Amino acid sequence: MPIFLAMSVIYAGFLLYSSIYGFEPGQQMWGNFRDFSLQMLKMMPCIFILIGLFDVWVKKETVERHLGTDSGPLSYLWAVLLAGTTVGGIYVALPVASALYSKGAGTGVILAYVSASAICRIPMTLFEASFLGWEFTMVRFAVSIPLVVLVSVLLGRYLDRKGWVMPDEQE
Amino acid sequence: MSSSNTLSNPHWTGARSETSFHADGRKGNNVIILYAFTAAALLVSFIADMRKTIRGLEIALKRFLRIGPAFLTMLVLVSIALFVFPEETIARSLTSGSIWLATGIGTLIGSIAVMPGFIAFPLGSVLRNSGAPYMVVSGFTTTLMMVGILTFPMEKKYFGVRLALLRNLLAFLTALAVAFATGLYFGETGF
Numbered sequence: 001m002p003i004f005l006a007m008s009v010i011y012a013g014f015l016l017y018s019s020i021y022g023f024e025p026g027q028q029m030w031g032n033f034r035d036f037s038l039q040m041l042k043m044m045p046c047i048f049i050l051i052g053l054f055d056v057w058v059k060k061e062t063v064e065r066h067l068g069t070d071s072g073p074l075s076y077l078w079a080v081l082l083a084g085t086t087v088g089g090i091y092v093a094l095p096v097a098s099a100l101y102s103k104g105a106g107t108g109v110i111l112a113y114v115s116a117s118a119i120c121r122i123p124m125t126l127f128e129a130s131f132l133g134w135e136f137t138m139v140r141f142a143v144s145i146p147l148v149v150l151v152s153v154l155l156g157r158y159l160d161r162k163g164w165v166m167p168d169e170q171e
Numbered sequence: 172m173s174s175s176n177t178l179s180n181p182h183w184t185g186a187r188s189e190t191s192f193h194a195d196g197r198k199g200n201n202v203i204i205l206y207a208f209t210a211a212a213l214l215v216s217f218i219a220d221m222r223k224t225i226r227g228l229e230i231a232l233k234r235f236l237r238i239g240p241a242f243l244t245m246l247v248l249v250s251i252a253l254f255v256f257p258e259e260t261i262a263r264s265l266t267s268g269s270i271w272l273a274t275g276i277g278t279l280i281g282s283i284a285v286m287p288g289f290i291a292f293p294l295g296s297v298l299r300n301s302g303a304p305y306m307v308v309s310g311f312t313t314t315l316m317m318v319g320i321l322t323f324p325m326e327k328k329y330f331g332v333r334l335a336l337l338r339n340l341l342a343f344l345t346a347l348a349v350a351f352a353t354g355l356y357f358g359e360t361g362f
Contacts, residue, residue, distance in 0.1 A: 004240050011247050025254060033250035039287065040246070042202050044235065046209040052231030053216050056223045087205060089287075090322050091242065094329045095234060115342060118316045124288040128312070131292040136305060136353065140313060143352040147345045155341065159334065167331045 040091060047092050051099045064104035069160065071106070076149050079109045083116035084125075093117035101166050108156020115148045241325040248321040249285045256284050258294055265311060266303045270359060273303065274310045274350055281314030282343060285321045306354030313349045317342040 015033075018026020067075045086093055097110040105113075120141065129137040216224040261284070264276050286294075295308045318339050319326065326335040354360045 004244065007247070008243070029250045029254050032253040033246060036249050036253070037246050043205060046205045048231040048235045049209050049213060049228065051234060052227035052229070053212055053224070055230045056227040057216065089285075090319055091245065091325060094325060095238060098234075098329050111338065115317065115338070118342070119313070124316075127288050128292045128295075131296040132299070132305075132308065132312075135356070136309065139353050139356045140309060140349050143349045144313065144317075144345060147348060151341050151345065155337070164334070166329065 040088070043088050043092065047088070047095065051095055054099055055103075058103060060103050063100060067100060067105035067109045069106035069108075075106065075109050076112050076153065079113040079152075080116045080120065080145060080149065083113050084120050084122050086117040086121055087123070090114065090118060098166065106156060107159045107164060108152045108154075111156055112149055112152035115152060116145065119144050119148065238325065238328060241328045244324040245322050248324070252284055252321055253286070256280060258290070261294070261311075262298060262301065265298055265307050266301050270304050270306060270354070273307045274354070277307045277311035278314045278318075278343065278346060278350065281311040281346070282318040282339075283320050284315060285319065286315065291315050304354065304359045305357040306350050306359050309353035310346065310350035313346040314343060317346050 015026055015030045017023065019030065065071060066078055083093070086096065093114045097105075097114050100113065101107075101110050125137060125141075128140075213224070216227065261280055264280065265273050267273070268276075291312055295312050298308050298311070299305070320339070323335060323339070326338070329335075330338065351360070
């Protein structure tokens with residue numbers, strides 16, 4: 001935390017210095033910071049409100065039954081489909097995964113969800129295909145999705161054997 | 172390889188301005204749909220059970236505040252990286268040299284850089300037009316999506332350092348496999 005504070009102060013100081021003395025790299029960084037922050041912060045309130053509502057309305061048993069450790073291969077299909085409808089990037093997928101985990105979703109399933117949300121979000125995929133062609137996107141899907149699921153299953157099993165718990169849930 | 176005319180290529184700047192217009196429109200729609208959906212869910216929830224809804228909002232705030240610092244760190248890192256790796260630099264390093272070297276560089280830059288899809292994919296198509304093979308473009312865009320060195324501070328908050336490292340390493344290997352398969356499919360690997 002102190003490191004974080006020191007870093008923020010240095011960064012803010014650097015941006016301030018740049019804007020006063022017209023130091024171009026600093027001004028460009030401020031532009032990047034502002035654009036990117038706005039773009040992400042636009043979505044964050046919605047995401048966290050939906051996570052909060054999910055937390056109070058969805059029963060733990062429901063999540064456990066469909067996404068839990070003992071719910072079988074279908075749980076990975078749900079994880080990938082859910083990932084497809086996710087908006088934003090990993091900064092959205094992680095809090096969603098954490099909410100699912102605290103409701104009883106399996107370790108492998110949330111890993112599959114986070115990784116899959118990086119590669120098969122629907123709006124992003126449409127955009128990719130329109131720029132690089134359907135063949136390109138299909139090859140990527142055909143290789144990456146099975147690999148992501150396989151890796152997540154194995155990694156999940158390994159972590160469960162070692163008794164891994166999400167850090168967020170230890171408090 | 173036409174690396175020398177990459178920067179003077181009229182498609183370069185043209186593609187960016189053309190596409191960002193459409194992309195912003197689409198992006199805007201997504202955000203509007205997201206807000207409409209959230210508002211509707213909130214309304215239904217309020218009508219059904221006010222106390223439960225308030226508890227839900229408290230959970231939302233608590234979760235957001237807990238991840239706040241890591242989130243801000245990521246934004247700072249991203250703003251610096253976008254400056255250090257402007258699109259021109261990326262284009263130059265991906266359109267020259269051997270296909271294997273360019274793929275390697277592409278996956279490394281893709282792992283470090285963070286950029287939204289509406290910049291990354293038009294950039295990919297510009298790279299294609301200026302001579303980058305599909306394999307290089309695939310390595311770059313796939314690591315861009317899957318591997319996040321700059322989002323690491325946030326990921327480590329949720330997964331812990333070791334799992335975050337392991338997941339990113341495995342994602343990197345997956346992206347290499349995807350790039351290689353793409354190269355094979357488009358007959359670029361030479362065997």
